[in-house]
Amino acid sequence: MSSRPHDKYVMVTEVGPRDGLQNQPAPIPTEAKVNLVEGLARAGFKQLECSSFVHPRRVPAMADAEAVFESMARLAGTRYVALVPNMRGYERARSVDCDAVAVFTAASEAFTQRNINMTVEGSLHRFEPVAKAAARDGVALRGYVSTVFCCPFAGPVAPEAVVPVVQRLLDMGCYEVSLGDTIGVGRPDDTRRLLDIVLARFEVDTIAMHFHDTWGMGTANLLASLDYGVWKYDSSAGGLGGCPYAPDATGNVATEDVLYLLDGLGWDTGVSLEAVVHAVSALAEHLDYRLPGRVYNATRATQRREALDAAASSGGQA
């Protein structure tokens, strides 16, 4: 039976605190990360990826993963996910009561090697004990397959290469597998080719799409996937991010752009766009660059203009 509450529901998984912040050039205070997670949870996300328990030397921006999980207030009914590459990561995540973890591999050998220093088969082998421990501990297990369209080191990836990796992750016990266009190059025709093959094999409820927006195709790819009945999407608040091991790739499709699109089309996400903008603007004070999210920037510009108009009209009345 589908876990989808109703057929106009789309589940947006917020990954900004992990995928968005893992590649920040300047350190962000842990407190600001915690505020972001808490603000995003209040906005209504039912699934939120908060940090990653990877090697701190490899991804220094995530070195405070324990502190983030220990400090953040958690809402009942929200699944707070942590990225883990192996048992060491799983144990670290469990030490701070993490109740959902995501393991990650790829459809490309070259990317997997650079990203996690192992082969695809080697990564799946390392996930086996994580999956067993998660099942024993009642921890939800999510999976990622990166480079579903193209590898930054080896070029185009055939959709057929994605299928066996998804199969292995589902067999291991993942409740869903997120398919990553890690470098954000895919177009709707690529998305359709992939979904033709993937959805012939797997239940739509087990598939999420994870579009990076490097070439600006994120929302177009999302629309193409909606036509296939896919209802689970990852996005990043403000359009933050990029993968430290995918040169020149930018962040995920911005959460605000996704919500603006879905709200306008009458889909129900249960997430407040206004509350997301509010959470992101607090974080933006710690960034020395302009966030890329279009709807985020448009909303902030509108808010600033309205505030100026209000100040001018109250000044006029005085």
Ligand code: HMG
């Ligand atoms: P390794 O060096 O091969 O690990 O790294 P190892 O098992 O050989 O262990 C070497 C040392 O690292 C040992 O310490 C371990 O304890 C330690 P020593 O005994 O030498 O003192 N170690 C750890 N320490 C802390 N936490 C851990 C951990 N594991 C081992 N979890 C490893 C392998 C995977 C750990 C490393 O390559 C790594 O951390 N890579 C980071 C990869 C990463 O975070 N990439 C970005 C996220 S993926 C992404 O963004 C894509 C995604 O968004 C989807 C998409 O867009 O497509 C998910």
Ligand code: MG
């Ligand atoms: Mg990603």
